[in-house]
Amino acid sequence: MHWLLFELAAPLASFGGTAPGQVRDTELLPSRSAVLGLLAAAQGVERDDVAAQHALGEGLYIAARVNPGASLARDYHTAQAPGQAALKGRPCRTRRDELSVPKDDLNTVLSDRYYYSDYAATIGVACGSAERLDALGRALRRPRFTLYLGRKSCPPAWPIVPQLLQADTWALALSGYEERVGTSLSRFDGFGVAGWLRSRKDSYFHRVDEGINPGELTGARQLVVRRDRPLDTARRLFGEGRHWRIGPEQEARS
Template structure:
């Protein structure tokens, strides 16, 4: 038996950032390692420039997610005005940029993607190098130091995370843990309200058999979502394993 900290994530808008190139800011369909570590760091009060605190989080926990619903994709279109680069001119604030002569102002077009009405379960466990305690993480999620949000500050949770510690024989059992319905409905009404799909996606780390001891139907890939330095926005790779299963057949 292994002790896990399990909690759920739901919001009308969430954005699980992926590699951004140019004007496009895409989102994954479920939170990766960087997003979960950022959420836990905010709950604990670990700042981005606290390299030691970030290291303890990065090295001390294992992470797995269950995508009950990816939600629907929404793309937000942006226009931003910025001054062109000029020799010997430095813009230190946004106010300085807006005070620049109109003739040197350029318009940048960009788009940001969000997931609408997504629902996810997260399971956390401690690694052998852990300097943290699941009890502390649970307490922090219940009474967070900083405001929690799902990827961007415009995406606060819209339901209690309902974190709890519990021992399970398998990681899959932890991800299949049940939670109270979001709006006091029964499970079937919740499924209809959120338009939950007929399949769920498990994503985890630690090996192909780590979910339930079975390698059947498992795929894997290298993902770059291990936060190495939050101040410089540097990330490293890890191996992620995934399996798709029919909803209702989790147990």
């Protein structure tokens, strides 16, 4: 199996979980849809281009190893929005269109938005074609659209420099990746990235798409069903996907 591995680190990251009412939660482990969205942005694939989005994800497997040192943060968020009556019969293609109503028709919307601060993860994309992964790697080095970790307020802390390698399992892919980049991460220790290579292996959290072999990883192992498989990116519809979740038994908010 061919792998493309790279680091994602940022002062803030937020990978959406369930979002009932006024609570916009985040999960520690990035979803499949979040990683595919990052790859789509790098290649310049528009969200409304559903066929191209489907083609991008076809045959790709996603894995991630997350540093548990990130801290959960809550943002008390306020925003203005018109009521449904004020929007009736008015197209709203932009935020400016949405707010171009009389001030008396604007309401204040309150929400709690959650983030992880000092976030760092190693992402793996597996595929049977090295050429395809090489093209994705070139796009990540020179992305067409701005990349971010879940929300637009969460850009990466530094440029993404992916590595292409071969391995039979996710664990072996990580080992090969560490051999290549382990000596070059000390300047990023503020985000805990270099610390991964010195910390206890059983402290990591992993998510590995079903269909690829996780390999020898320490920690409790669970097959999880999550609605993170993009069906229609234009309408933001998602189907169920299955992945392995591996790590300490007490896995908060993920």
